[in-house]
Amino acid sequence: xxxxxxxxxxxxxxxxxxRAALMxxxxxxxxxxxxxxxxxxxxxxxxxxGDSTETSSGQTGPLTAAATMTTAATxxxxxxxxxxxxxxxxxxxxxxxxxxxxxxxxxxxxxxxxTAASTAPxxxTAAxxxxxxxxxxxxxxxxYYIRLDDELKARITGLSYPADDTGCKITYDDLxxxxxxxxxxxxxxxEGELIVNxxxxxxxxxxxxxxxxxxxxxxxxxxxxxxxxxxxxxLSMAANNTSAFNYRYVSGTTTLSRHSYGxxxxxxxxxxxxxxxxKVSPENAAAYxxxxxxxxxxxDHDDLCYQLFIExxxxxxxxxxxDKDYQHFSKKLD
Numbered sequence: 001x002x003x004x005x006x007x008x009x010x011x012x013x014x015x016x017x018x019r020a021a022l023m024x025x026x027x028x029x030x031x032x033x034x035x036x037x038x039x040x041x042x043x044x045x046x047x048x049x050g051d052s053t054e055t056s057s058g059q060t061g062p063l064t065a066a067a068t069m070t071t072a073a074t075x076x077x078x079x080x081x082x083x084x085x086x087x088x089x090x091x092x093x094x095x096x097x098x099x100x101x102x103x104x105x106x107x108x109x110x111x112x113x114x115t116a117a118s119t120a121p122x123x124x125t126a127a128x129x130x131x132x133x134x135x136x137x138x139x140x141x142x143x144y145y146i147r148l149d150d151e152l153k154a155r156i157t158g159l160s161y162p163a164d165d166t167g168c169k170i171t172y173d174d175l176x177x178x179x180x181x182x183x184x185x186x187x188x189x190x191e192g193e194l195i196v197n198x199x200x201x202x203x204x205x206x207x208x209x210x211x212x213x214x215x216x217x218x219x220x221x222x223x224x225x226x227x228x229x230x231x232x233x234x235l236s237m238a239a240n241n242t243s244a245f246n247y248r249y250v251s252g253t254t255t256l257s258r259h260s261y262g263x264x265x266x267x268x269x270x271x272x273x274x275x276x277x278x279k280v281s282p283e284n285a286a287a288y289x290x291x292x293x294x295x296x297x298x299x300d301h302d303d304l305c306y307q308l309f310i311e312x313x314x315x316x317x318x319x320x321x322x323d324k325d326y327q328h329f330s331k332k333l334d
Contacts, residue, residue, distance in 0.1 A: 135176075137201070142181040142191070143209050145201045148172045156195070159225040160246045168247070175245060175262050176201035180208045182218040185296060192221030195245035197262035199333060204244075204265070207308045214304055217297055218242050219268055233259075233266070237282035237327075240270035251281070264330035267305055271297035272326035274317070291318075291326070299326055 138144040153161075153172055162168055178194045178201060196204050211218070219240035227235040231248040245262040249255060251274075258264035266272075273285035280286055291300065299306055299318060306316055309329040317325025 137205075139205050139209055143179065143205055143212075145176045145178040145205055148175055148177055148195070152177055152195075156223065156225050156245075159228070159230050160195070160223065162231075162247055169256060170197075170247065170261055174198055178205055178208070180205065180221065181212050182208065182221050183212065183215045185217045185219055187215070190221070192218070192242075193223055194221065194243070194265070195223060195262060196265070197245075197333065200263060200331060203312045207312060210308055211305060216304055217268075219270070219297070234282060237266065237269040237274075238284050240268055242267050242269070251276075258330040258332075261333060263333050264328060265309075266327040267299060267329065268297045269327040271295065272299045272318075274323070274325040274327065276323045305329075 134149060135147040136144055137146075148156075157163055161172070165171075174197060175195050176198045178196060180192045180194070181189055182192045184190055192208075194204065194208075219242070221242045224233045224236045224241070224243045224246050227233075227239070227241075229235055231246065233243060233246055233248070236243050242265065244259065244265045246257070246259045248257055248260060250257045259266075270282060270285050271288050273288055274281040275289060280289055288295065288298070291298070299316075306318075309316065312331075314329045314331045317323075317328030317330075
């Protein structure tokens, strides 16, 4: 007996001719419908050309999403049965990931970050390594030193530096100009400057930075040249000015002072005078000769300034056995 298979049940001819005659037209219609719907099922009901698969914002519409889900399910089922098909489907997944807006944004961000990193200043520059040209070395904001440029040379020549440097024991290249910040005795912050030996520039800058952090008071820190005296610092001391380089001899001798090499610094000299017998320098410092009294700016063994210089291997004139130079710190150059 002939039979026709229709999805879930078997259809048999009727036992008599009338039933067969009635069934044949219905069966023909059924088969025709099967032939029409089969291609649509196989293609996942793809939308017609007039249906939009993407909105103006680039997002997938509901119709496309449904079609994609159907296609994905079909592909997954096929891939499970066929390793070759699964391998072939991989590039499609890679293409989809590449086309995703999120992936593109991430790639752009990564590229931008790489570009920013390559164009950013080196960390060592910010931290304070030497730069080209003037040999500038920065410790932190407000604290740096440089080689003596032409302007600085002109500023000190004939004053703290000899106009005729024949036989001079030091050269411009042996010196460094330091810029710094300091607190005065009113608690205000000022810019300061010193010239010291190049070999001591780093540690001097570090010492004055520690003094600044501790709000240590310094009445004035400018070059002795500002007082207009050649190879002399009497006016600088009288103004309580902290200073360093000055090519001169030790008072009353033919011996070069360590100031001549940029290896000595006088701190708040009015409050910490130089005492030789009955002579006091500066002359207006008589009120500060008695070191048993307490007053602001006094240097002794408990003073932070003393402690910092000693830690860096400097010596203090207040420890001299004969004359006392309470303002004076110096270091022997190797």
